[in-house]
Each structure stands twice: as structure tokens, then as C-alpha cells.
Amino acid sequence: MESLREILKYPEELYYLVKLKMALRGAEKHIPSQPHWAFFNYICRYAYFIWFFESLTLSFWCTEDDTGIPTEVKVPMLIDFYRHLNDINWHYSCGTRNLDKIVVDEFHHVSTAFMELEKGHQETIVDFTKRMGAGMAKFICKEIATTDDYDEYCHYSAKLVEIGLFKLFNPSRKQDPIMEKLCGSTFIFYQKRDMIEDYLEDINEIPKPRIFWPRDIYSKYVDKIEDLKCEENSVKAVQCLNEMVTDALKHAGDCLNHLSTLNDDDALQFFGALAVKGMGTLVLCYNNIQVFKDKVRLRRGLAARLYEQTKTMSDIYNVFFEFASVMKSKVEMQDPNAMKTLSELNKVQEICRKSGLLNTRKFYIIKTEQGYNSYLVSLHANLIYLLNDGPLHLTIHNIRIFIHLSTK
Template sequence: MAIDWVSADELQAKMADRSLRWSPWFRVIVREMLLPWWADLKAAWKMQPRERIFRFDAFAEHVKGDGSQSGLSATELADICAAESKLEWGSSERRTLCLKMENEARRRDLSGKGGAAGLKQGAYGKVVTHKHSKLDQLMRLTEVSAALYVKFVPSALPNKLVHTSDDQRFCDEKLGQVSRSFAAVIRQLPDELAWDILIFYLVLRALDTIEDDMDAFKTTPQVKCDHLSAFGDKYLGNENWTMDGVGEGAEKDLLRGFDAVSRVFNTLPAASQEVIRDITNKMGAGMADYVSVDLGQGTVDMASYARYCHMVAGLVGEGLTRAFLARGLEEEAIAGQGEMEWAFCASVAESGGKTLGLANSMGLFLQKTNIIRDYLEDYVDGRAFWPAEAWRKFARTSELGELARPTAYGAGLYAAAFDSKADPLGAAIVGKGVRTSAIACLNFLVADALELVPDALTYLGLLRTDEVFRFCAIPQVMAIATLEVCFDNPQVFTGVVKIRKGLAARLIVDSASMQGVHYWFYTLAKQIAIRCPADDPSRKKVLAATARIIQITEPAARATATSRQLMLAFATIAVAILAFMYQQYLG
């Protein structure tokens, strides 16, 4: 063991030498305590033992999130102790305080932000988004050609909306600002239906903005409930009603200018208005019921999980189905019952067969996919939706955040959970004693969502209007692509996983036909089945769900295999020509 006697300046010089390795905690202690003591040794010898216990943040290079957790945001254990000491030992109040502090610290650690309290409900960007490298995307020629086609060919997703008033222009502008994915598919619908769906979307987005704002109604939750309950009957269609101070950015502007939305709404046919108002009332009432529900640890069970998805997405499926029928664009078969039976749908006898079961399965498939993908973001937000009935089968504690610990999602065992290529020795060490309980829970929920696919495909197969088909098909194909990239992927627990932009473009192009939709469901379901670990606790469930999808889609998928090969050849030639032209004229 080497010993070296140094002065304060010499120590700092040695610690600045990048070739020398120092313990992160020693560096913190030197920075926070040793150097101040050293500056006045006489005073330091007279110091009394500290009564407060401090939590320090390490230097930026040692901290997840590039050091975004500053010392100012660190929780002082002494403060927690002081707050707890005022409460009776073993009381529910003391336990609640302790859990609240623990959850706050964990959310801060996971998000890399200064504190979870500052994170706005419903906002994006709270956690890292796992991106694909540009090289990886450019190497996929069919995806590159599809992206170029969607971007530069107007007929890929034509805009059929016609503006005849300033109010319509405002609504269309807000649609483009608040929608990340639906604006293009709404605008390609037949003009009259497009306005029905556009207004329907903006109304629900405004309602959702009120429900999502955790600051405006922080001390007055009943006021929020009143707004949600009154939105459909009192606000929608009232050309003098607007709301300020709620939401952020484009959503805030939408509520400020909601009188324009109401004026356009009032020009729609009575049947369309009835559908939009009815669904808004039902969603508003459902949201009001959840305002006071503690969702910090997810929904209670699988039934409440499904019911929540029905409230925020199944009802949308019902409304869209009724809107298609009201315009006479589709047949009543789309309002029928599927394989899945839902407690929140009317029975076949009560509804005369129009249970809207298929429509609910469509909506639930999309919402369950979003909930699976957004595990970490929702948990950090303090409102999670993974059902406790499911995740507690895999976790060792009663804390949903356990799944985000490296020891739960296979750090050192999964390449995506640890850079084992760059540091194989580190991966071997980290992997000792590590479990994969989080991955097992993830795969169970993916299988649960995949069980809805037969109903979704049945619904799509009943559609007769090309634009309506594409409007419905694109989100469904995007959903199974998202599930495929999330499946068995530890990155779900470290950020938000998304599909490649080029792949999204291919899915948009291919979703113009049922044959293309079947091809992708077949391909992606097969990939999930192939990647399912042999020792996965839900392997039987996963394989059963994927086998059912493959059975339905295989005939059409095999029929399109030749055309796919031709498309690849065309894409290769097209990209080669573009590269040649670039070199000749721009290089």
C-alpha cells in the first residue's frame, strides 16, 4: 500500500489528474468537507460532532443523467427525521410520510431532474428517450425510401380539409400543435367526417388537459372534478366559454380559444354533435372519479386496469365507430361483439348485438400499449397504471419502483441493460445476483395486450371506406410495432422506447390495405414469439397470443412476400441513384 504526504494544493492537483482513479465518495467528502476544514485547522479541531446527516450528490461523471441531480435537490435525512419525529411511531401518517419521501427521492433519481414535484402531469421529456442512431436508420433502405415517400409525396397522406372560416383555421392549427401522431391521419379523412373527428379530438384533448394539470387544481381537487363533469353539457357548444391558466403551451392556447372549437362544433350535424357530447360526458365523469384515486402504485387489478383503458381509449373507439355510422360511411357490423367480453359493454341481448365490443378492444389495445411503453415516465409522474395484481406477482416488495432497479431488469445479463460489449468484466460483476423480474412482468403485460389483436383485426376487416380504414389501421400497426420493440427489453425501465422513424414510415405506407396490415402483424408477432425466453414465466401466454395472430394473418402475409422483395430491390436502386446524384451534383 503506497502512502504519500501531501498539502491541500497537492491533493487537489493529484485529484485533477485524470490518469489517477479516486473513489466518487472520497471526492465528494474532499469537496464538501475536507477542504473547508483544511483551510482553518485550528477551528476544525474545535468543531463539535455533526448532528445532521447529509446526503451528497456525486460529481457529474459519476451520476446518472449527466449530473443533472444537483446538491441543492438532495434530500437531507435530518429533515426527514425531524418531520417523522413529530408523528407517532407506527402511525399511518408516519408511514405515509416515509413512503412519500422515498417515492420522491426515487422519482428524482429516475428522472434526473431536480425534483419530482416540478414535473408536470401529462408533459413529455421527464425521462430519457432511447433513440436509434442515424447510421442504424440509414442502413435500412426500405425504411429510408418509405420515409422519403411519406415526406415528399403529397398523395401518401393527402390533406382533404377545407377551411371556410377563421374558427376552422384555428382548430386545424391547434390540431397540428397538440397532436404528435393523429393530425395527418385525421386530415386525410373525407372532408365532412374529418371535421367531426378533428373537433372530437380537440374536445377530448381539452378535457384531458384539465384532468392532467396537477398544479392548477392542486389545492382544489373538487373544482377540477366539477370542471370535468360539466365539460360536455355546459362548456362544449357554449360560444362564450374559455379557460385560462390551465395546461401548458398549445394545450393552454386550446383552452384559451375553446370558443372557436364550440363554434365549429355547433355547425356539425346533430347526430355528430350527439356522439361527441355523449362520449365527452362519459369520459369527464370517469376522469372525475379518478381525481382522488392514488395511482402511485398503479391500478389495483386487471379489471380496474381494463376499466381505466376503457375510460380513456375504449370510449374513444365507441365514439369513432358511432361517428362513422352517423355519416353513413360504414356498416353496422363494426358496432358488434368480438372474442373479448367486457364488463363495461352492454350485453348482446341488451344491445341487439351492437355491444361495441370490437371498438373497445381496438381502443384498449392502443391504450395498453401506451401504458406498457410509458412505465417509467408514468411512475416518475406519480400516476402509474401497471396493475398491482400483475406486477406484485413478480416484485419482491410492495413498491412499483422496484422494477426500475438494475437488479430487477437484468443489468449485466441483458446487453441493453449494461454496456457488456464495452465492459464485459463489469457486466459479469454487475450480473451476479441480478434478477429479471421486471422483464417477466413486462412480457406478461405485452402478452395481455396481444390477446386483443384478433378483435382489432376483425374490426379493420369490416371497414369499407379506404380513408377510414387507414385512419384506424395506422395506430393499430404502430401499436404492435411498439409492443415488439418493448418486449423483453430492459430499456423500458430506463426511459421511453420508440420505434424507428423509418419503420413508422413503412407502416404508414403499408397500412393502406388489409394485406399490408396482416403482413406487419404476422411479421412482428413472429418476432416476439422467436425472442420469447425459454424460461419466461409467461412464455405459454406469449406463445398462445402470438400463435393466434399468426394463424389469422399468415395467408395474406405469405402472399405479399414476393412484392416485399421487389420493394426492397426498388428501394436499393432508388437510394443508389440518389447517392449517385448527390455525389455528382452536390458532392
């Protein structure tokens, strides 16, 4: 649950947190008894795909992120990772975070679950795993020097995951080339949000830093990426951060366009929740020096509230439009990328307008002493911090997705 301090500061969000807690208690009664399924902690339509993919991507990132694993060990491990999917004896002790360590060290649960899936699903997962592993191995030996490199890395580490999930959500649906291009945009958008938000954690990694920001961006402002966290480089650091956020925004339009093609409510809520949280976090990070001092994240109460209130494309368009408005208010014209940032935000808002699904809403920015780097509190015109006393309708599927989103 959220810290007492934040609950007292934002009491209107307590309802959403309590609602989630109640639903979780009910969900725990339905967790399967088999160890390999209980490991994923799910029981519902589609959830096993989501959590299976989550376990695989955690395993990849755990292996890649552990800077203590020698390159000569790490590269072949990533390339051959797909071969371990049906090997219940394979495991590896590595990783710097507890969840990552558990997934890789107890990989037999993943293998056991994999072997119970339908053959077609297994083939999709093997294909995704093989391509993702080879791509990530490539960047163990290759610096992310340009924005093209950055986009390519995100293709392997994020886009392939979404394409794989989309195929599992829609096994009989054939995509045209345009939809194939759009598919993956949500995960790339969210992945870039991760890389921006996690700057300090990555740069302080031991025994050596993880560097995902492309050199052709940060080198405009400092000689070494580590220098961005130095107090004397604060102005340049924020300008670099703003360029990184602007680069992420170029995926927002494709993200919205792809979400608008989803006909399955579960899929829309899953991918939509990622998109909304990604956009909200970018708003918080933009022009915010705290990114170089501490973890900047959406409050869980606000994330819960946004998640609860963004179940349709109309909701998603409205939240994106409001978030874009908030970020616009934070743009300072002396920033070297100000016009480009505003252009990307205008593109997002134009897509929302053209949808014809925007509603009349109000939004407010809470201003702090550090400037406009705080939180958006979006209000429906007819919902001003009123508690909803409707029925509890968070499904187990939605609960598990929310936990993933809010506790990353």
C-alpha cells in the same frame, strides 16, 4: 424530419420521409383560413371528426394528467366537461406538455367548430364526452388496482372514443351486439401500448407520478411501481413488462376482427394505422429493459414505411403475422408468462391465417448487443428496399393521421 443519424443508418426509409414532407407542403396550401378550422389543421372528408375527437381527448388527458390540479377541482371539471362544448368563453390553463396546454387554453376553437357541426353529430359527441368525463373522473379517486380496473379505465379513456368515431364514420349503420363488443378494441389496444411505452414519463411526473399499470400485476414483482426502474430490479422489471405486453395482446384478435368489418377505405387506413403501430411498438417493448431507461418507439422512417405499405386488410394481416413472429423469437421460456404470451401470439397468427389473405413475405430481426430488442424490417418477397416511383397518393386526410401517429 428524422434525425440525420437514423437516416444514415436506415437510408432505405428516406424515400418515405421525403414523400411525406412533399405531401405536407402541398397540403398546407389547402388549410382553411377560418381560425377555428385552421386550429385543427385539416381539410378533407372525415378529418374534422378525427381531429375534433383528438382535441377533446387531448383536453381530457391534459386535465387528468396534470397532477398539480387538486382533486376537488379536477373531478367536477371532468364530470362537467361536456357542458363546455358550446361555451366559447371556457378555457383552462393546465397540462405538462405544450400541445395539451394549447388545446385546453384555446378551447374556444373547439367550441366554435362544435357549434357548426350537424345536430346529430353534436349529440354523438356530447354523449361520448359526458360518459368519458364521468369515467375518467371516477379513476381520479380510484386506484387502478386490478386488471378489471385497468380494462374499465381503458373503456372510458379509449373505447368510448373509437365507438364515437365509428358512429360518425357510419351514422346510418346499426351494430349487432358482437360488433358493439369489437368496436373500441383498436383504441384499447393502442391505449395500452401508450401506457406501456410511457412508463418512465408517467412515473417521473412532477409533482407526483401517474400510475396506470394495475397493482395486481406490478405487485408480483416489486413493492412499489417506482421500483421497476431501479437497476437491481432489472430482471423482475422485464418480467412485469412482459406481462403487461401480454395483457395488451389479448385485444389484438378483436382488433383484427373489427378492422375486417370496415368497408370504408379512410376508416380502415385510420384504424389500421393505429393497430399496426400499436403492435409494432409492443414488439419493441417486449423483453426490453430500455423501457425503464428511455423512450422506446418505432423509428419515424419505419412507421412511415409501415403506414405506406398497410392500406388493405391483407397488408394488416401480413404485418401482424410478421410482428407476432418477431415477438415469438424474443420470448424466453424462463419468463413466468412465456406460455401465455406464446398462446396470445398464436391466436393472432391463426386469425391471420384463417383470413386467407396472407402473402409470402420475409422478415428479419436486427440483433443488437442488448438482445432482440431492436427493429423489425419487413420485406415483401418482391420488394427488397426498392424505391417506389409511383405517383404521390397521400391524401391530406392520410397525412394528418400519419403526423398524429408518428409524432405522439
